[in-house]
Amino acid sequence: MSETALKSNKPSLGKRMSQWIGWAFFWDLAGGLSLTLSYMFSKSVTEQYPDKEKWVPFPRYRGHHFLTTNEDGDTNCVACELCAKICPCDCIEVVPYEDIKGNRRPKVFNIDMGRCLYCGLCEDACPADAIKLGPHYEYSAENLEALMVDRDTLMEMPRKTKTGGGVFEAELSTTDSVQVKVVENKPGYDWWQQIRRH
Numbered sequence: 001m002s003e004t005a006l007k008s009n010k011p012s013l014g015k016r017m018s019q020w021i022g023w024a025f026f027w028d029l030a031g032g033l034s035l036t037l038s039y040m041f042s043k044s045v046t047e048q049y050p051d052k053e054k055w056v057p058f059p060r061y062r063g064h065h066f067l068t069t070n071e072d073g074d075t076n077c078v079a080c081e082l083c084a085k086i087c088p089c090d091c092i093e094v095v096p097y098e099d100i101k102g103n104r105r106p107k108v109f110n111i112d113m114g115r116c117l118y119c120g121l122c123e124d125a126c127p128a129d130a131i132k133l134g135p136h137y138e139y140s141a142e143n144l145e146a147l148m149v150d151r152d153t154l155m156e157m158p159r160k161t162k163t164g165g166g167v168f169e170a171e172l173s174t175t176d177s178v179q180v181k182v183v184e185n186k187p188g189y190d191w192w193q194q195i196r197r198h
């Protein structure tokens, strides 16, 4: 780099003066404190999860995987194992077999959700659009074995949503298992628009 170029990168005298004045009078500290104080007088927005509200992620969200199905209700997976090969965590296990129609299908299709890092590479690599990452994000477990999901479970997991990115009215159900279900046909609100951001 030439000397001229180095000189041109130096801050001007006016800018340096303004920095010195800022340091002398703690402008950054005053700015931080004024932001904190302003929050004391702004409206709080607390999402009422899980009792009354639930965040529905944007359609591009990468949550729990699902296996897509065809019109016969069978999986679209052709057990090529590309997803298992590309997975950086080695958390997909596929064992192929040939069904009665002569189609190659997965006899075993397991994903270890405890190891997955939700990179979406399996979805990108799949030549049959069979594996996708959906909107489901509530699946805590008490042990690692419970985070191992099989083919049938993957075929039943929620599909991608067309809309999202908002908070919707929801109901907490604890009858069979703990679930927070979005109430149909109730409008949501954009939480990001309601909070103050600087």
Ligand code: SF4
Pocket: 083, 086, 087, 088, 089, 090, 091, 092, 111, 115, 116, 117, 118, 119, 120, 121, 122, 123
């Ligand atoms: S999202 Fe990434 S880490 Fe998870 S199963 Fe797919 S390829 Fe593996």
Ligand code: SF4
Pocket: 076, 077, 078, 079, 080, 081, 082, 083, 084, 094, 125, 126, 127, 128, 129, 130, 131
């Ligand atoms: S999900 Fe896709 S990439 Fe993975 S084994 Fe099935 S067809 Fe192949």
